[in-house]
Structure formats: C-alpha cells, structure tokens
Amino acid sequence: MNARPTIAVLNGPNLALLGRREPHLYGTATLADIERSCRRTADGPGFDIDFRQTNHEGTLVDQIHELRDSAVGFVINAAAYTHTSVALHDALATVTAPIVEVHLTNVHAREAFRHRSFVAPVAKAVIAGCGPEGYTFAVRHLIALATDTEETAP
Numbered sequence: 333m334n335a336r337p338t339i340a341v342l343n344g345p346n347l348a349l350l351g352r353r354e355p356h357l358y359g360t361a362t363l364a365d366i367e368r369s370c371r372r373t374a375d376g377p378g379f380d381i382d383f384r385q386t387n388h389e390g391t392l393v394d395q396i397h398e399l400r401d402s403a404v405g406f407v408i409n410a411a412a413y414t415h416t417s418v419a420l421h422d423a424l425a426t427v428t429a430p431i432v433e434v435h436l437t438n439v440h441a442r443e444a445f446r447h448r449s450f451v452a453p454v455a456k457a458v459i460a461g462c463g464p465e466g467y468t469f470a471v472r473h474l475i476a477l478a479t480d481t482e483e484t485a486p
C-alpha cells in the first residue's frame with residue numbers, strides 16, 4: 333500500500349508553552365490541540381501530518397532538510413526565528429514544495445521587530461492573526477494545491 337502524502341507542520345521556539353502561559357496573547361489552545369486540528373483536517377482528504385516543535389534553530393534547519401524531499405507541503409510557524417534566521421530562510425529556499433507561513437497573532441500589529449520575516453520571501457502564502465485556525469487554513473490550502481481541486485491561483 334502506498335504511504336499517504338505528508339504535510340509537515342513545523343513549530344519554533346516557545347510554542348510548546350501555548351495554552352499554559354500568556355493566554356491573553358496566544359489564546360488557550362495548546363500545541364497538542366493544534367496538532368489534533370491539523371490531523372482532523374488532513375485525515376478525510378487522505379493526508380498525513382508530520383507535526384514537530386523545537387526550541388533550536390539548527391534542529392529546525394535539520395527538520396527541513398529531513399522533510400524537503402518527502403513532504404508535499406510545509407506549514408511553518410518559526411516563532412521568533414521568523415524575524416532573525418537567515419539559516420532558516422536558506423534552508424526553506426531549497427524546498428520545492430509549497431510553504432505556508434503561519435502566525436497565531438497579527439505580527440504586523442505588534443512590535444516593529446516582528447514585521448520582518450525571513451520566511452515570507454520563500455513562502456507561497458502567509459497567514460497571521462487567525463489564532464490556531466491559521467494552521468488548519470494552511471493545511472487546507474496545501475491539500476488544495478496538492479490535489480488541484482480548487483482554484484488556488486492568487
């Protein structure tokens with residue numbers, strides 16, 4: 333039996349604290365809740381989710397290398413590394429599958445240092461400010477791109 337196509341969902345530093353700290357900013361859903369929603373969204377259409385979180389920049393780069401030839405799409409919330417990491421940008425630039433950058437909060441309405449993204453120039457789409465739903469929007473979009481069943485052109 334063929335393996336189901338996989339969408340990688342990568343999460344950067346401190347996102348493991350979701351739902352446990354700063355709920356006024358990041359809400360009450362935990363990262364495990366978000367993982368479950370992504371799996372629920374992907375399961376019906378026949379996709380697998382490879383869901384990961386790391387606090388380490390090099391590990392994030394390693395995960396991209398590991399998944400770049402197998403994943404049919406990437407959802408990435410690189411958290412603070414979004415705004416700082418040339419290494420992350422360079423790793424994502426080697427990926428041919430579509431990438432959707434996700435942020436729980438509207439980074440453009442926050443501090444100026446959050447307005448710059450090293451991910452956005454290599455992303456197909458950017459979703460910010462939709463909370464946890466942003467992840468499921470991203471998964472849905474990647475499934476649409478992979479199955480070509482919807483009008484996905486910008």
Ligand code: CA2
Nearest residue numbers: 346347349350353354411412435436437
């Ligand atoms: O809005 C987002 O999703 C961010 O990627 C979250 C990052 C922040 O650095 C980005 O500018 C925007 C921070 C993630 C930290 O997550 C926490 C969750 C709960 C409590 C404390 C931190």
